Amino acid sequence: MSRMTIGHDDIPFFDEEPEHAAPRRPAPAPGMGGGIAARAMAARDNSRRPDYLAGLNPEQAEAVETLDGPVLVLAGAGTGKTRVLTTRIAHILSTNRAFPSQILAVTFTNKAAREMKERIALLVGGAVEGMPWLGTFHSIGVKLLRRHSELVGLSSSFTILDTDDVVRLIKQLIQAEGLDDKRWPAKQFAGMIDTWKNKGLGPADIPEGDSRAFANGKGRELYAAYQNRLKTLNACDFGDLLLHPINMFRQNPDILKDYHQRFRYILVDEYQDTNTAQYMWLRLLAQRPKGELQNVCCVGDDDQSIYGWRGAEVDNILRFEKDFPGAKVIKLERNYRSTEHILGAAAHLIAHNEGRLGKTLFTDRSDPNDIKVQVHASWDSEEEARAIGEEIEQLQRSDSSGVRHNLNDMAILVRASFQMREFEDRFVTLGLNYRVVGGPRFYERLEIRDAMAYFRLVCQPADDLAFERIINTPKRGLGDTTVRALHDYARVRDIPMLAAAADIIETDEMKPKPRKALFDVVQSFRRWQGLLENTPHTELAEQILEESGYTDMWKNDKSAEAPGRLENLKELIRSMDSFESMRGFLEHVALVMDAEQNEDLDAVSIMTLHSAKGLEFDTVFLPGWEEGLFPHQRSLDESGRAGLEEERRLAYVGLTRAKRRCHIWFVSNRRIHGLWQSTIPSRFLDELPETHVEVAEMEQSYGGYGRGGYGQSRFDKADPFANSYSTPGWKRAQANKTDATRDNWGSRSGHAVERIGYGESGPKTRTIDGELVAKSTSTEPSRFSIGDRVFHIKFGNGNVSEIEGNKLTIDFDRAGQKRVLDGFVERV
DNA sequence: GTAATAAATTTTTTT
DNA sequence: AATTTATTAC
Numbered sequence: 027m028s029r030m031t032i033g034h035d036d037i038p039f040f041d042e043e044p045e046h047a048a049p050r051r052p053a054p055a056p057g058m059g060g061g062i063a064a065r066a067m068a069a070r071d072n073s074r075r076p077d078y079l080a081g082l083n084p085e086q087a088e089a090v091e092t093l094d095g096p097v098l099v100l101a102g103a104g105t106g107k108t109r110v111l112t113t114r115i116a117h118i119l120s121t122n123r124a125f126p127s128q129i130l131a132v133t134f135t136n137k138a139a140r141e142m143k144e145r146i147a148l149l150v151g152g153a154v155e156g157m158p159w160l161g162t163f164h165s166i167g168v169k170l171l172r173r174h175s176e177l178v179g180l181s182s183s184f185t186i187l188d189t190d191d192v193v194r195l196i197k198q199l200i201q202a203e204g205l206d207d208k209r210w211p212a213k214q215f216a217g218m219i220d221t222w223k224n225k226g227l228g229p230a231d232i233p234e235g236d237s238r239a240f241a242n243g244k245g246r247e248l249y250a251a252y253q254n255r256l257k258t259l260n261a262c263d264f265g266d267l268l269l270h271p272i273n274m275f276r277q278n279p280d281i282l283k284d285y286h287q288r289f290r291y292i293l294v295d296e297y298q299d300t301n302t303a304q305y306m307w308l309r310l311l312a313q314r315p316k317g318e319l320q321n322v323c324c325v326g327d328d329d330q331s332i333y334g335w336r337g338a339e340v341d342n343i344l345r346f347e348k349d350f351p352g353a354k355v356i357k358l359e360r361n362y363r364s365t366e367h368i369l370g371a372a373a374h375l376i377a378h379n380e381g382r383l384g385k386t387l388f389t390d391r392s393d394p395n396d397i398k399v400q401v402h403a404s405w406d407s408e409e410e411a412r413a414i415g416e417e418i419e420q421l422q423r424s425d426s427s428g429v430r431h432n433l434n435d436m437a438i439l440v441r442a443s444f445q446m447r448e449f450e451d452r453f454v455t456l457g458l459n460y461r462v463v464g465g466p467r468f469y470e471r472l473e474i475r476d477a478m479a480y481f482r483l484v485c486q487p488a489d490d491l492a493f494e495r496i497i498n499t500p501k502r503g504l505g506d507t508t509v510r511a512l513h514d515y516a517r518v519r520d521i522p523m524l525a526a527a528a529d530i531i532e533t534d535e536m537k538p539k540p541r542k543a544l545f546d547v548v549q550s551f552r553r554w555q556g557l558l559e560n561t562p563h564t565e566l567a568e569q570i571l572e573e574s575g576y577t578d579m580w581k582n583d584k585s586a587e588a589p590g591r592l593e594n595l596k597e598l599i600r601s602m603d604s605f606e607s608m609r610g611f612l613e614h615v616a617l618v619m620d621a622e623q624n625e626d627l628d629a630v631s632i633m634t635l636h637s638a639k640g641l642e643f644d645t646v647f648l649p650g651w652e653e654g655l656f657p658h659q660r661s662l663d664e665s666g667r668a669g670l671e672e673e674r675r676l677a678y679v680g681l682t683r684a685k686r687r688c689h690i691w692f693v694s695n696r697r698i699h700g701l702w703q704s705t706i707p708s709r710f711l712d713e714l715p716e717t718h719v720e721v722a723e724m725e726q727s728y729g730g731y732g733r734g735g736y737g738q739s740r741f742d743k744a745d746p747f748a749n750s751y752s753t754p755g756w757k758r759a760q761a762n763k764t765d766a767t768r769d770n771w772g773s774r775s776g777h778a779v780e781r782i783g784y785g786e787s788g789p790k791t792r793t794i795d796g797e798l799v800a801k802s803t804s805t806e807p808s809r810f811s812i813g814d815r816v817f818h819i820k821f822g823n824g825n826v827s828e829i830e831g832n833k834l835t836i837d838f839d840r841a842g843q844k845r846v847l848d849g850f851v852e853r854v
Numbered sequence: 855g856t857a858a859t860a861a862a863t864t865t866t867t868t869t
Numbered sequence: 870a871a872t873t874t875a876t877t878a879c
Contacts, residue, residue, distance in 0.1 A: 336869080634867060701870095863871100
């Protein structure tokens, strides 16, 4: 039992109180400072509402105070959802209805969990170390599994595999089955397994069709083999962290009953994003025998459901009242975040979706100085980055009313992570601070993963994946042949590879060289394992990296990134400091893939729309609103109308992140797979209301002229808002999809036609031309001939190798072979 | 077994 | 365009 003293308050927190004890009411007496106890007394006294309840609006207060029975809170963007959740927990604690450890609170991201802990701590006035069951589905799943691992056939030291490990493992299995790993990509099968697990399906439960669709109909066998392999490796993948607890609860009703008694209150954040497995998990824990109260509170917003591709079922939120009869449904519609214009734009956009529960956000704020949502156009993605950079610098100096803005209050939210790069490049040259949130992650770096593999293998000798990763890193002369031999040896005897290595060096199956190398490795690991219990883990970690020759490997590496990698390794050791043991650290890394950000730095945030959910910024930039990118073509192809609606919700999430200023951008040319493609404005732009949106001065370089055949969007016209809104531009866009969008994004059909070049009136008026223009002028004899030396503004010099009407095939010196319209090149 | 070179593949979103 | 993977030469 731990006792925590923070500041002046002396609050007892119970880590593990006697199993199902109910907190005594009235409050436990010790140290009646100004802490929980005192507040609880105040709470009991009806004449004075505790101060944490003050300032809530009536709906919020109802959501906080309705503690008995099921509650569904439909909370629109910016309506104080997190505040309700945290205050509700504080309320439960203050009124002594439960100990911290008797509250199960599930969030979607680790970030959200962290934030919630902080905010509860603020409300309750102490650290919340005593809330052991606040976390993501996955981290709570791990906690359950560590306690009961033997029930699902694992030992409590099991490892959690990341996607990379999983793919490598599956690849091995596919090869072991004698299948062609090219025809049956491991990555694809990993995706299928993930989908199945998200639906709560084990190998026996998957549909026959799914099974037939992979590996010559051996999908089911392969899935079963995979699960078997995980068991021998004593490992779990992400899906197992949900599936195993479900199976465990189903097979052991007594244990489930135990947790029923433990968890007096259950809270779930982002309920619209729960998938079937999470839903099953939750229902097992939340649905109680008849007569017992089901104190479950789910908070969500159907308009912000953006994880359908990960198996999320919006239906879960619609089904809540059926699952929990007598549930109270509370809508939060008062928005505290954004201006009227931003809310108006977002509302009008999301209204294009069908099948919504229908909330209308409103605000009292009405400031004539509020600016409308701005739509900007740029020629290409480089210019887009430049323009946004300028806008940011402008705001940094001072906005229209002379106010200076912090970079911390600005964010760029992109649809796909490849968009980030151009901004990074630009900001580096500008010397503008930026921060990539959720981008390439610290723990995914090569050197970090290598180091982690060493640590994993020391902590868990059965971790064959870790073994294979580092056995020849640094180079020890233990290549494919040796590893394969070890692999076979281990398989035959059903032992881990490290143990196999220990065995095999006693025999003379190996040639002397690899045998000696293997001997050294085995010796080292034996030594490190011996040190595990009695050496401080940071010291041991350093020792491992030193003695294994891993740090030397990078010290001897002359490449440019080597010093950075060494720095990262030092950072890794430093970050281990705050953990109790090496095992604890490994677990943290497996679940929390992001390293802490430097909060002190004033920097613009760059992130995907998905990772922006739940955040807010004064100024938000939304680049890349073009058909094919946003909405993403793949989403449209794979999920049709549902996909489009999810993309629209994503746009809604983007808009509603903004408090005061929102800038949307689209470009007419974007580079995809290294090829320049001309693009058309997103249909979502046409779904924004005129009253709240304003088109920023069209940059001259945006080719609005001479675009024969491409009148899809009102943003092609001089006055984009001139025509009626009843004819959404996207219908025309769809009609034209075969001409334009397909070719640009579908990637299956042939070549791309280059559409960049000079217009007649000089360098400033570049124009875009399309296929139609190309065809109409193709009858004229070309002014070029094969072998001509030509210059192109984007690709530089090259030789004409083929002529087809006015389309030239040119072998560029630097850019390779491209097809280009003859208007865009000139003879040198 | 290793290092250099050529070819293929990629980019939607994440616990 | 850039990164991962396969092939080839040493």
